Amino acid sequence: MRYFLVIFILTSLGVFLIAGKQGDVSRKPPIEIFDDMVRQVKFRPQQPNRFFENERTSQLKVEGTVARGSAYEDSPVNTGKFGGGNTNFVSAIPIAVTGTLMTRGAERYAISCKVCHGALGDGNGVTKKFGMGVVGNLLDPVIVKQPDGQIFNTITHGRNLMNGYGANITIQDRWAIVAYVRALQRAQFATAADLPAELRK
Numbered sequence: 001m002r003y004f005l006v007i008f009i010l011t012s013l014g015v016f017l018i019a020g021k022q023g024d025v026s027r028k029p030p031i032e033i034f035d036d037m038v039r040q041v042k043f044r045p046q047q048p049n050r051f052f053e054n055e056r057t058s059q060l061k062v063e064g065t066v067a068r069g070s071a072y073e074d075s076p077v078n079t080g081k082f083g084g085g086n087t088n089f090v091s092a093i094p095i096a097v098t099g100t101l102m103t104r105g106a107e108r109y110a111i112s113c114k115v116c117h118g119a120l121g122d123g124n125g126v127t128k129k130f131g132m133g134v135v136g137n138l139l140d141p142v143i144v145k146q147p148d149g150q151i152f153n154t155i156t157h158g159r160n161l162m163n164g165y166g167a168n169i170t171i172q173d174r175w176a177i178v179a180y181v182r183a184l185q186r187a188q189f190a191t192a193a194d195l196p197a198e199l200r201k
C-alpha cells in the first residue's frame, strides 16, 4: 500500500509536468532542450550586410540570368526556330559565321560529337567499336538538306537515340558546331565550283 501511494503520486506529478500546462498562454519563451535549427546565423532579406560592397543582403541578379525552368526569350538564336510551332526551323545560322566561330566549332565538335559521329561526321566514332549500333551519319543527304535550325535543335534536345546536349553546350557554341558540321558536309560533297579559279583545272 505504501508503494502504491508513492507510485501514484509520482505518476500524477509526471502526467502534470508533461501535459498539465499544455495550451496555457505565456509570455515567457518556451523551454528549449534542443534548440536545433530554430535560431541560426543567417541574414534576413532586408538586413544590411557589410560583406557586399552595396551592403545589401538581397543582391540583384547577375545580368542575363535566366531562372531555372522559366522560358527564355523565344527567338531564332535561342531555339533555332521562328516563334510558334515545332518545325519552322531557321534555314541559316542566325549569328555571324566567322573564322573564330568555325575554329570554336571544330574544337567543340571534337569534344562533344566526335566520339559518336567520328572526325568526318560519318558516324564512325570510337563508340562504334564499343557496340553502339546506329549513329547518325551527318553526311547523309537527308541531314545535309536539313535547315541549320534543325541541327541546332537536335544538339539542344537530341533525337531518337541521341541525347540532348543543350545543358552542356552554350547557345553560341551550338551554332559554332552547326557551322562546323556544315563545313564537314561541304568537304565531302565539294564540287569544282568550290575551288578557287586557279586550282579548278
Ligand code: HEC
Binding pocket: 109, 112, 113, 114, 115, 116, 117, 127, 134, 135, 136, 137, 138, 143, 151, 154, 155, 159, 160, 161, 162, 163, 165, 177, 181
Ligand atoms: C553518345 C553518342 C552521340 C553523341 C555524343 C552525339 N550524337 Fe548525334 N546522334 C547519335 C545517334 C545514336 C544518332 C541517331 C539517332 C536516331 O536517329 O536514332 C544521332 C543523330 C544525330 C543527328 C541526326 C538527327 C536526325 O535528324 O536524324 C544529328 C544532326 C546529330 N546527331 C548531331 C550531333 C552533334 C552536332 C553532336 C555534338 C554536339 C552529336 N550529335 C553528339 C549519337 C550521338
